[in-house]
Amino acid sequence: MRKMVLSVFGGLLMVSQLWAAVPEITVVRSKLVQGGFYVAKVPAGSEATLDGAPVWVGPKGELVLGFDRNQKPRAELKVCADSGACATKTLTIAARTFKTQNVKGIPPKTVDPSPEETKRTEEDAKATKAARAKAVEAASWRVGFMEGFKLPVEGPTSGVYGSRRTYNGQERSWHKGHDLAAKTGTPVYAPADGIVRLARDTFMSGNLIMLDHGGAVTTVYAHLDSMDVKVGDKVTAGQLIGKVGTTGRSSGPHLHWGAYWQNVAIDPILWVTQ
Ligand SMILES: [Zn+2]
Incomplete structure (x- = not known):
């Protein structure tokens, strides 16, 4: 009995995961260095944050990030679809030498x-x-x-x-x-x-x-x-x-x-x- 409940539950989980697909982040172009940028496409209607701060997502799912001259080596991009399913990506940003x-x-x-x-x-x-x-x-x-x-x-x-x-x-x-x-x-x-x-x-x-x-x-x-x-x-x-x-x-x-x-x-x- 218990096994059956579990398998039904598992099936429901699978179905709900199908409905709530994790949003795909497709990189269009990026320069992951201090002073650089990251341009990507995400599903339209998604919401995004960079290190917890909301960032703009365009009407066609355009996403753009910029990195300061003194940007720290890591930044976390989170993209959440309408369904509530989220994708998280850690961006590694290389340091530059400035003269x-x-x-x-x-x-x-x-x-x-x-x-x-x-x-x-x-x-x-x-x-x-x-x-x-x-x-x-x-x-x-x-x-x-x-x-x-x-x-x-x-x-x-x-x-x-x-x-x-x-x-x-x-x-x-x-x-x-x-x-x-x-x-x-x-x-x-x-x-x-x-x-x-x-x-x-x-x-x-x-x-x-x-x-x-x-x-x-x-x-x-x-x-x-x-x-x-x-x-x-x-x-x-x-x-x-x-x-x-x-x-x-x-x-x-x-x-x-x-x-x-x-x-x-x-x-x-x-x-x-x-
Ligand atoms: Zn100048």
């Missing part, structure tokens, strides 16, 4: 700004934060990052993500982006589909554009000579958005290209597929 880069020939006022200029910088930071918050909030407007990024400018690398920086000999925060050297006036193209969240003349970053690619992924273009888009414009991959310049805290014409997942600065060059 110090000494940048000279910076306009002195951008290294030691006056109180008035500091105030302007604070206002720029507020506007940038608000623009990014909008992108995070409206995360599912459209997903423009599944295919990876095109390079926005052809040019040699003049600064890498994560390096500690000194400006005219004074130490400042680490470099949140990738620099590509190019002549003033060189066209800058959108690396992927997006919507313009910010196009602003800032004190430190000069002419600054922010694109929202969906999924709380944004990219920024700093020190531009000119901006060819305005806030609210929808852009497609390869579309001209501005021209290279040396406005703001810059020692010569180049594009500062930054990428963010939520408010985490990640390395845009790792996203380049074409």
Whole structure:
């Protein structure tokens, strides 16, 4: 009798497991390093967390994670389907070595700004934060990052993500982006589909554009000579958005290209597929 009860129970368990299939996590592309990212597909309607914090899942089950420069070696991704069945995956994120880069020939006022200029910088930071918050909030407007990024400018690398920086000999925060050297006036193209969240003349970053690619992924273009888009414009991959310049805290014409997942600065060059 007892055996029969057990086998009936076992059968029920099996049936309920069939109904509540553990959601499959299919990796689309990933760079599991500090400053890297993880793009995957999960069943639509799933809910996901990273180390317990909720993360966005797109309408077609798109999932994207970004890793900070100082990301610890392990992170736990949990994906739960509608049925309540969950899959857990431990992501192992490799450490990187970051160097110090000494940048000279910076306009002195951008290294030691006056109180008035500091105030302007604070206002720029507020506007940038608000623009990014909008992108995070409206995360599912459209997903423009599944295919990876095109390079926005052809040019040699003049600064890498994560390096500690000194400006005219004074130490400042680490470099949140990738620099590509190019002549003033060189066209800058959108690396992927997006919507313009910010196009602003800032004190430190000069002419600054922010694109929202969906999924709380944004990219920024700093020190531009000119901006060819305005806030609210929808852009497609390869579309001209501005021209290279040396406005703001810059020692010569180049594009500062930054990428963010939520408010985490990640390395845009790792996203380049074409
Ligand atoms: Zn830069």
